[in-house]
Amino acid sequence: MARRWSKAKQQLDQLICATLKNRVHFHVTAYRKAHDQMGRAFITVDGKDIFSMCTLAVINKTAEIESRFERVRGVEDVLVNRRIHDEALQEANGDGYFFKYA
Structure with a gap:
């Protein structure tokens, strides 16, 4: 069962040092x-x-990055398209864009 946000937030707040x-x-x-x-x-x-x-921001950012690449349409080129997506996601993460859900 998923942890309730209020309980998780309470636990996170307890980890913050006094000055912060x-x-x-x-x-x-x-x-x-x-x-x-x-x-x-x-x-x-x-x-x-x-x-x-x-x-949503990650999806938009990766789509923007992927648009720079020539996507391959053939089924046999799935690995090429996957590499393009992975590189775009890595660049988006480097720019500070992260998925809410892993």
């Missing part, structure tokens, strides 16, 4: 009205996003 106690916050947002109900998870320090995981 009221500065660091963990958030999880679900967009219920979105067609796929995707959301994002993010960490803020002093109200500014410092780390964000948003599946």
Whole structure:
């Protein structure tokens, strides 16, 4: 059974050192009205996003990167297309785009 966010957040908050106690916050947002109900998870320090995981942003970023490559249409070239996708995902991660769900 999945852990409830409130319980996980409470445990994370207990790990924060005293000097950062009221500065660091963990958030999880679900967009219920979105067609796929995707959301994002993010960490803020002093109200500014410092780390964000948003599946939709990763999908858009990898598609943008992949558009630079000539995708191969043949079934036999699945491995080529997979390599293109993996390289695009690696570049997106390097740019700070991460999936909310692993």
